[in-house]
Amino acid sequence: MSRRSLTIAAVIFISSFILASQLKPAQAPLTIITVTTDKSVYNVGETVLIRGNLTFNNAPVSGALVALQVNDRVLPYIFRTLYTGSTPPSGPWKLEITNVYIGDSMGNPVNSVKRGSNCYIWIYYQNISNETLNVSIAFTIYDVNQVPLFAEIPFTYSVPPGKDYFVSYVWNVPSDAALGNATLYVSAFRAFPEDGGTPHCPEKSKEFTITASTATATQICTNQSIRILSTEGSYDSSFRFPKKGATRLGNYTIYVASYYIFKATSTTKFEVILLGDIYIDGGTGQIAKVDGKDYILLIKAIGSYPGHPNWNPRADLNKDGVVDGKDFVLIIKNIGNTAIY
Numbered sequence: 001m002s003r004r005s006l007t008i009a010a011v012i013f014i015s016s017f018i019l020a021s022q023l024k025p026a027q028a029p030l031t032i033i034t035v036t037t038d039k040s041v042y043n044v045g046e047t048v049l050i051r052g053n054l055t056f057n058n059a060p061v062s063g064a065l066v067a068l069q070v071n072d073r074v075l076p077y078i079f080r081t082l083y084t085g086s087t088p089p090s091g092p093w094k095l096e097i098t099n100v101y102i103g104d105s106m107g108n109p110v111n112s113v114k115r116g117s118n119c120y121i122w123i124y125y126q127n128i129s130n131e132t133l134n135v136s137i138a139f140t141i142y143d144v145n146q147v148p149l150f151a152e153i154p155f156t157y158s159v160p161p162g163k164d165y166f167v168s169y170v171w172n173v174p175s176d177a178a179l180g181n182a183t184l185y186v187s188a189f190r191a192f193p194e195d196g197g198t199p200h201c202p203e204k205s206k207e208f209t210i211t212a213s214t215a216t217a218t219q220i221c222t223n224q225s226i227r228i229l230s231t232e233g234s235y236d237s238s239f240r241f242p243k244k245g246a247t248r249l250g251n252y253t254i255y256v257a258s259y260y261i262f263k264a265t266s267t268t269k270f271e272v273i274l275l276g277d278i279y280i281d282g283g284t285g286q287i288a289k290v291d292g293k294d295y296i297l298l299i300k301a302i303g304s305y306p307g308h309p310n311w312n313p314r315a316d317l318n319k320d321g322v323v324d325g326k327d328f329v330l331i332i333k334n335i336g337n338t339a340i341y
Contacts, residue, residue, distance in 0.1 A: 031056050033066070033264040035256045043275040044337050045243035047146070051236045052266070054084045054258050060233020063089040065202065067257040068237060069193035072248040072272075076151050079138035081187040081203035082235040084258075093201035094129035095159070100139075100186045102208045107168070112209040116175040123186050124166045127159045135159045136189040136197060137167055143210065144180030146240045153192070176245065177210050184208065194255040196265050241272060247339045249274055249288060276334035278314045282341060289338045290331065298323065298331050 035052040042048055050068070054061045062085025070078035083089055101109045103122050113119045127133055136156040141149045154169045184206045191197030241247050249272055257265045276290035278297040301315035301323040317327040 030058075031061075031258075031260050031262040031264040033256055033258050033266050035254055035266045035268050037254070037268065037270050039270065041271045041273060042241060043273055043334070044241050044247050044339050047238055047240045048270070049236065049238050050254060051234065052256060053234050054260060054264065055233060056260055060084075060231075061260045062232045063087060064258050064260045065089060065199040066235045067187070067189055067193040067197060067199050067255075069255040070239075071194065071253045071255070073250040073252070074248060076138075076153070077252065078148050078239060079140050079151055079153070079187050079189075079193070080185055080237055081189075081199045081201075082237055083202065084233050084235045085231075088202060091201065094131075095125060095127050095133055095135060095188055095200040097123065097125045097186055097188055097201060097204040098164070099124040100184055100204045100206050102184060102206065103168075105170075110208070112211050113173050114211050115173055115177055115179075115213040117213070118170055118172050121169045121171055121184060122166065123154070123168070124164065125188060126164045127161045130161050132161060133159050133200065134190050135200065136191055137186065138189060139169075139184060139186045141171070142183050142185070142239065143178040144182060145178050145242075146238060147178065147242045148239055149174060149177060149182070156191070173210060174245075175213070179210055179212060181207050182210050193257050194253075196257050196263065198257045198259040198263060244336070244338045247272060249339050249341060272339070274334075274337060274339045275317060276331040276337065277339075278312065278331075280341075284341050286341050287338055288341050290334045290336065295331060295335070298327060302328070 033052060033054045035050065038049040054064050054066065064084045066082040066084060068078065068080040068082055069076060100123050102113060103109045103120050105120055107122055110119065121139060123137055123139065125137065136153055138153040140151040143149050150171060152169060154167050159165060185203050187203045188200040189197040190200060251269050251271055254268050257263065274288050274290060276294055277288050279293040281288055297312060298315045301310050301312040303323065304310040304312065305322045312323065315323045315327060317330040320326070
């Protein structure tokens, strides 16, 4: 090969190398959803704030549906369908929830139910597409204080096109349910949100009233939901744990799923504690409570710190390394609270 040919080859090689070094591999478009809570640990009686964002190639996406599922350490606790941004999406949808209400066994709607009684949850939906759809109908009932009373998926199966369907589910109203306006939220997912199932359509809700089981006059509370101003591409939801009742202690898991060009999923965890529970009342599944036994143990530990003969780490309720008046105030505030180990 001549010197001229070698020179030309060298120039071509160097030019190709420089051009290749300037080119960056094309990045696949990404749909990303996030989910967070305002705290990592909650005491019974506290409100949980759930927030997140949906982006496509780092740009916020508004008007998208978000499937939300919250599980305690044993069972599903909440099912909801949220949306990003401040304006509800309008569709069109392949499947639509046409009607939901509380009624009797014959399907007659009722406006109120009594504590301790049985009622029926009626859900009507329609596959308006020309294809068979995988559908998971799910619902959650919140009381007047935004405390989840019950969550369930009545069924999951393939739904043929072009027909109207309904499902009913019998629900026993808790005998200690808060009196006032409760809300039924119904969602239609492609699968469980914990399995990546995204919403078919927006959720549908219906308010009804929970009344006393006797004719005794009782004050009815109004809805106390917490509303958060949503920004472009963001979503939010909130609920409250009761101070007394069947709240399971331990870790809770939040699952979210959404679809915009591509599907995106995310999870996060938080913990629920019974603040002031120093004396262990029993094992798994037993009632945990803050009472006189816990009070006595704290009094015995007052003034102690790590290394002190009276030190009891469970009595250090605010975890500041000493059992003092601050812990005393906390246990007084939480006396009477209960949960489940």
